Amino acid sequence: MTTDARETVRTLTLGGAINAGLRAALERDPKVVLMGEDIGQLGGVFRVTDGLWKDFGDHRVIDTPLAESGIVGTAIGMAMRGYRPVVEIQFDGFIFPAFNQITTQLAKLHYRTQGRISVPVVIRVPFAGGIGAVEHHSESIEALFAHTAGLRIVSPATPQDAFDLIQQAIFSPDPVLYLEPKARYWDKGEVDTARLATQLDAVNGASAATAEMSSARIAKPGTDVTLLAYGPAVRVALQSAQIAESEDVSVEVVDLRSISPFDMDTVMASVNKTGRVVVVHEAPTAFGVGGELAARISEKAFFHLNAPVLRVGGFHTPYPGSKFEHDYLPSVDRILDAVDRVMAH
C-alpha cells in the first residue's frame, strides 16, 4: 500500500484517536464487534464510540443489557467462535461485577486448554480520576488485574498511542485491558493513521503488534532522574520534568504504555543511566505497580542506584470526594518533592 504520509497525519483528541482506531479495526476485520452499555446510538457516555453504530449497525456495535459480568462472559463465548469482541465497561468502578469472568475465565482459558483456545477480548475501561466525578468513577484498577497472569494491560498517554494501542490490543491473540485515561480524552495530538496498518498487514502482524504494544517509550530524555509513568500520570510527569530542567535537574520520563508486561529493558537502560527513580501513578502506592517496579529495579540494579526508589501516587484510602482529588492525585509539587529527595543522595 502506498500512501502519502502527509495525508495520513491528523490532529485528534485522545478520545477521538480511540474512536478512529476502533473504526479502523471494524473496517479491517468483520469479526471485530463492539459491545457495552450505551455505546450504540448514544456513542458511549464519553462519546468514544460516537458514529460507529450509525456506520456499522446493530450487529457490530451492540448495546448490551446492564450487567458487566454478562458483557465480559458473552464476549468470551464469541471469541471462542472467532470473533474479536471489544467491550466497554462504562467506568472503572463498575468493572468489579465482571472481576470473576476476567480473572477466572478470560485470563485462564488459554492456559486451561493448553493453548487450544485463544480469547482475544479487549476490555476498554475509562479509568483514573481528575474529572470531578462521584464515587466509583475515578478509580485506578490496574494492580488488581496485573496480579493475574494471562491478562495484558495497557494504557495510552497520547493520541498516537491511543490509536495504535487499541488496534494492537484488538489484533493481539491475548486478552487485553485497555485503560483509557478519561481526564486526557480531550488532549490533542498528531496521529499517523497509516503506520499501524502496515504493521498489521505484514506477515506475523499480530505478533509484531503485541510486542510493540508491550514496549515502553521515552517521552522525554534526561540524565539525572528517571520518572516512570503511564496513562494519566505521563502528562504530569512531563510537566514536572520541565520545571526540574529549569532548576538544572535533567529528568527522563519513561511512558510505560504497557503495565503487564512492563518493558524492563527500557526501564533498566534508563535506571542504569540515571541511578535515581521515581514511579508516578494515580493508583494507591500500597501493594501497587510502583512497588513491583521498585522491587524489580532494586533486584537488578541495586549498585547502580544512588537513592531509594520512591513512589508518588494515591493514598491507602478510598478515592476521596472530588473536592479532595487534586490533593490525592500525584501533582507536580509532590513529584518535584520526590525528585528533590532522590537528588539529595
Added chain:
Amino acid sequence: MAGIGPLSEEGLIRLLDHHGNRVPDATYDQYVAHLTMDDLRSYWRDMTLTRAFDMESTSLQRQGELGLWVPAIGQEAAQIGSARATRDPDHIFPSYREHGVLFVKGVDLPQTMGMWRGMEHSSWDPTAHGVHTYTLVIGAHSLHAVGYAQALNWDGLVGSGDPDRDGAVVCYVGDGATSQGDVNEALIFSAVNDAPVVFFIQNNQFAISEPTTRQSKVPLAQRAQGVGIPGVRVDGNDVVAVHAVTRWALEHARSGNGPVVVEALTYRMGAHTTSDDPTRYRAAADEQYWQDRDPIARLDAFLRTAGELPADFEEQVREEGKELARRTREAVKGWQRGPVLSMFDNVYAEPHPLVDEERAWFARYESSFADTEVTS
C-alpha cells in the same frame, strides 16, 4: 407449576414410570416415535458404561491415584438422554459432572482424567468434540454459552432449516448454579438476543449439602417465565422423556426461536465429590427412595419386560464396561506429568517477558542441582 416447590415431582414430563412402564404423552411422544429398540439398547449401553467408568474413578481416587472425583451416579439418564439429542453442529458447555455427556460426544473418558490427577486443568480439545472444558466456577460458563450462541446467530447457522447446518448450544448447570448472578445474566442476555441456547438444569437436589429448597421457592424451570422464554420440567431419571424434551428444546433453539430452559429433576445418588460425606445431611430413607428410581434400572426394566435385553448383549456391554475401567486405570496410573517448565507454557498466546524471565530463572535454578536435568 404454580404453588409447588422446587423438589415436587408433580407435573414432570414422564414417558417411562419408575417401574419401566411406558406412559403416553400427547405432546412429547412425537419426539421419540423414531426410536427403535436398538436405539434404546444403545442408551442403556451408554448409561451402563458411563457408570462403570464412574465407579472405577471413585476407586482410583480412594486408592490415591486421583486428587478428587466427582461422581455422576444417578444422573445418567439426564446426561445421556439430553446429549443424544444433540447433533454435530451443536456445541455443549458442561458444568463439571457431565461424564455421560462427554462419553456420548466421543471424548475418550480415560483421556479426561488429567485434570483430576493434577496434570493439567483440562484434558480434551473442546474444538474437536463440540464439548467445552469443564468449568469449576459455578455457572461462569453459562455466559460463554450465550456468547457462543449469539455468534451462531451472526454466522447464519440458526434457522436456515438445513439440519446439517443449523446448530444450538446446550449449557449444563446444576440447581445450585441457578442462584448465581452469571446464570441469571445468561438467561437475560440469551432471551433479549434470541440466542439458541438450551439451559439444561440437572436438579440433582443438592448443592454439596444444601437442598434445592435453599436455592429456590419455585421449580427451577419457572425462572424461564421471568425472562419470557419457555421452561419445561422433565423426569430426569427417565432417559426417554429427557430425550424427547431436549429434542424439542433443541429444535426450538436451532429454528431461531430463542433459548429454552429444561429442568431435569434427578438425584445425586453419590456424594458431591469424594471429599463429601452425604450421611451428614440426608436421610437413608430418601436415599432408598431414589435408589428405587435408579435411571438405569428403569430403562432396564422396560427393555426386559419387552424381551429386548438379550443376555449376550448385556454380557457384551458388561465386558465393555470392564474394558473401559481397565483403560481408565491404565491411563490414570500411567499418566506422568510433563517437564517441570511446561507449567510456564500457554499462559499467553504471545511471548510475555515476565513469564519468560521467570521460566529462565527457574530453569537455571533447577539446573543448579547436579542430579536434575531440566528440559523445556
